[in-house]
Amino acid sequence: MSREAEIEPIFARGDRLIAVHAEDQARILQRRQEFKGITDPAIHSQIQDETAALNATKLALKLSQKYQRRLHILHLSTGIEAEFLRENKPSWVTAEVTPQHLLLNTEAYEKIGTLAQMNPPLRSPENNQILWQALLDGVIDFIATDHAPHTLEEKAKGYPNSPSGMPGVETSLPLMLTQAMAGKCSVSQVSSWMGTKPAEAYKIPNKGLIKTGYDADLVLVDLDNYRPVLREDLQTKCGWSPFEGWNLTGWPIITIVGGNIVYERGKLNTEVRGKALQFGKN
Template structure:
């Protein structure tokens, strides 16, 4: 089926017609011919589908939190047409067999996808690099708080192997040696929303991030590897990445939330890295606007309400975000705080370039017809009950976002502004 978007406004301000055939953009300009389906864009904004390079869809092992079907539905409703899943599932994606298992589950996705491999002391690089790997993803450098943590020697070995395979290394950069252990003594001991959630930010210090970024880029430089810093939460972390020649991402929760929100969020605001001061949040936003930040990725990490209601030191870290990333950024663009072109670049164009997706991330002839149509004036309140993630809550409750009127993956409508359309048909971007 061919589709023609008439009078669509692109991020650069041009108004033009965009024609799609057989899943590919075939013409961008002034199309006078008919199509099987004509969408009157009426100068609404047409963007390339967002590529979220950092999600945790929880399968295998934790389907009570999220599944590929529910997570991808959430992505489509938020204008995300490609996702990249991280390796810390159960079992972790550190062997070829584990990779194949996750890939079989990903066939239940409504959007296109990639799968990252990871590193633990039990990893099998020979079988892992033999797969269509998206990246060596969320390698936990000096992070002692999870099963994926590795020491400096193994990190260096992994980076060297990744460089040989020409694979990007996505690093979770926090130096656990710099965590403030005295913060535990300051914890009020509350549970759920009664916890002193700001203690978590005090515990996982900003200094721990910058130090780990510096170490990661040093190892990368020694092996000529491509280092990408995940969920950079501080301006110091961004500056260290830029100075070291690495790329970096920031998350919506670090852009739109700060320690000033900790009391209201309680344990629902616990994530790694944690929320930072309002001053640091504002500086991080400015670096995004100025171009120092390469991409925005969500670190979509849903947990059930029951899990999040545990005490601060027992509740799991992470928040959902794949459905609200683009709407939050578009709302800020609507206000004039950031250019639409910049939103397009950090959510699509730059991501495709960074992770070698030559047919995605642009509205141009020959590119995949992954498209999002939005009315910038049609903003609405974000409510967890309205979102599609299985977890049913959001840290952005009550904020305003601009949501898609239409989301297409490969030229086919997957979200019509109200409902998910069709059965899962997402494809592996590394096939």
Template sequence: MSTLFRDARLADGRVRDVRTDSGTIVEVADSADADAVDRVVDAAERLLLPGAIDAHVHFREPGHSQKETWTTGSRSAAAGGVTTVVDQPNTTPPTTTGDAFDEKASLAAESYVDYGINGGVTPDWEPDSLFERPLFALGEVFLADSTGDMGIDADLFADAVERAADAGVVVTVHAEDADLFDETARERDAGGVGRDADADVWSQYRRAAAEEAAVERAVEVGADTGAPIHIAHTSTPEGVDAAVAGGATCEATPHHLFLSREDATELGTFGRMNPPLRSEERRAGLWQRLVDGDVDIVATDHAPHTVDEKEADLWNAPSGVPGVETMLPLLLERARQGEISYERVRDVTATNAAEIFDLPQKGRIAEGYDADLVLVDPENATEIRGSELHSKCGWTPFEGMTGVFPDLTLVRGDVVYDGAEIVGAQAGVNVRK
């Protein structure tokens, strides 16, 4: 449908009419003609933003549909104003071969929002078959063994970055050096930690120094090969500073921006993620770097698990929290409170990601761009409740916090969320096709 948003307030404060047709923004003007438009939306100076791009999600298919599916994950994205997601490769099987990519792509056809698929690196990856596909970027690559199924050693990391440079794709790096983890934390907690115990031990174990060192190594390899390096989920000011110094881009997650080790005991195993929560001082420093422009994008690392899975003891519970539906609402609430500008929210959730990952049709409200649009009332703040969100896992680490949720979400001109329900077709497309 063609749509006219009458009197919409853009992130920079201008009030404009925005007209879409055939999935594209065709006019941004002081006053647009409503003739022959299928639908007119009276924005009444509500805020109109480009749809958010979440460059780091784990929608869990194939292999772990009890946690999330492309259908449920994309519903959650749409209800939170996210119109494009990038899925990471640590599924079962991992997206390290062409066949695995094709299997995931067939499942992603059930998405309500547009998507990219990252390929990953393991000792048995198949770069030739993987790079033949419409790859979004290289993927979430670890710097050392023992960090999970996607873990690789330094030599393989360097080889992967060199191949990525030749292929002209961005390398997204999970920067933690497992050699610097504090094994004495395990020894101090030999009996295992339950949800009601001192869950802060996870932050003691995966200490901040492991991130900074890994970022420095990653940007050094990137400089040697000429590959663009993007640091995933930087959780410390030191990690951000190392990325900036090395010429890499970086992202921060909502859980590292809004939660700290002071929340660890209350969250218990539901607050276990990689990298872990950091001190309140480091959280505040990370937030300031976001406001100041050193953090390029906010991405959620949306990694849902079932309640039963998370209720294991700390050393056996899986890492990760959901977040795709609450990222933009949490940031908009901080903008409502005057802690960050709406322009900065627009940039870190949409514009910058489109530039980093070369999506020339996404991330802006301008003529010729995809009509990925989110209409919100900045004053309509509500309490976040996990039971009311759309992720299959049914919980959130941000329970009880305040967010500003969309009144409308459009993907390429079609409404997918109307402020109350998911509507429309599962018509998301691979942005690399």
């Protein structure tokens, strides 16, 4: 939906958190017609351009402020959105960014084609730097993955028939810890962005901290060694990553869910299962 009249009743009624994928659908549909017939996947970032993202973020924030409604902006992708939020974001609004939007940009289309296609799209390199600074400054609150594990067969259909999205869960922590080891941020910041802050934003009880009474959901990582992202090593069923070949550290060695070891040095214990999360009211 793009029309304010359609969206406003959602903000006007209820009190639960509203999480938005902020893109102006009307503008996108118009630009699809303008660029119709172009099969280069790089056009995706022009069709779903920065203005489409900013328009939707501005509208969501306007309605959030009007009704004092808790708002979360999913996978922020542009510098202009980040700078708009820097000046206008109230305390009850949060935002997230993906490692893809921090570390990849439009140059990826030339290297990996439709594997770089996602929504919102990858942006220019300049946006990477602005998003990083917004994350470091707290304008963006935490990291998310927007995990969309489309298969290689689906991605091979060619643009615009190829689906948007890429796998992100498995590589997210090593990607961010590699940035920490390179001095871009700290390990404690990564822990906060990927553990504490999401739990706080969604009011998930007993998560996000190592603390008496909290669930023992922990991951132990190796920060001494690096290894490349290889398709054959991935657990995701889609079997690929846009970061293939990247040399990363911080790979999980042991993963503990609810006090039980579910993963240890390459071996999964499929008998261990987590529990459905509970979300408090915002």
